[in-house]
Amino acid sequence: MSVGGCMRFIFLAVFLCVASNGYALTMGQAIDKAGQQRMLSQRIAQSFILTGIQPDNARYKAQLDKAIKQFQENLDTLQANNDAISIRGELLTVRNLWKPFKAVATGPVTKQNAAELLEKSDALLTAAHAYVQKLETLSNHKGAELVNVSGRQRMLSQRIAKHYLAYYWGLESEASLEKLYADLAEYELMLTFLKDSQFNTETIKKKILKTEGHLKYASKGFDGDMSLKGDRLIFVITGTTDTMLHNMNEITHLYASELENTEQVAAF
Secondary structure (H helix, E strand, C coil), X not given: CCHHHHHHHHHHHHHHHHHHHCCCCCHHHHHHHHHHHHHHHHHHHHHHXXXXXXXXXXXXXXXXXXXXXXXXXXXHXXXXXXXXXXXXXXXXXXXXXXXXXXXXXXXXXXXXXXXXXXXXXXXXXXXXXHHHHHHHHHHCCHHHHHHHHHHHHHHHHHHXXXXXHHHHCCCCCHHHHHHHHHHHHHHHHHHHHHHCCCCCCHHHHHHHHHHHHHHHHHXXXXXXXXXXXXXXXXXXXXHHHHHHHHHHHHXXXXXHHHHHHHHHHHHC
16 A cells, blocks of 8 residues: 555544544533534624625624634534533534524625524524533533523623614614613623622633623613714724623633533542
């Protein structure tokens, strides 16, 4: 056998071995990654709308493409996680909803498609959240709830932006504003829940306080307390909600690491 043929044989053998064994995720990592899907369902929708509002801004199209790619990669990784075989039915629901959602998200950016994507984003979010809840139950550990809740905060930051942009572009009127303020109230409530957790490290406490400050700043924009308008206000609000997303992403990873450490101790 030639050297090239030998290398191809070795590669194929390794690939088949990995495929048969599945991909090993800790429960904290699985909940974190599944929770990202909730956020991405909303980020894709808001990025699609942003692209429609400002079609000449290449950053929003790049943001949209990146979010779509990340959702697909996460879905494939979760599908290969053999530790969650018992709840793959819920993941199949997510996959089935993702196919038509992705078709619209990668299609022409029009108001009609944006309205359809808004509706589909809610259904995809519901299914993704149900899968995270199943993972949390499967974990059977208090720390898993913190990963779930903090991960949901990532989603709320993007859904808040989505509702504002839907209102701004005229896709929904009063309904979008009502949903936006409901999300702001939930975000603040669950941030208080996380702040009171006995599992918080000093690093987590500082990051939660930092996120509180960004929430208050974003709320000023929604309440009309800023003198900014139009594209400038969109830039500030989406920038602030993205910062909230970044902060909560770090906090979620920290909670996931704490859960992973607990799992390792329990294994001994």
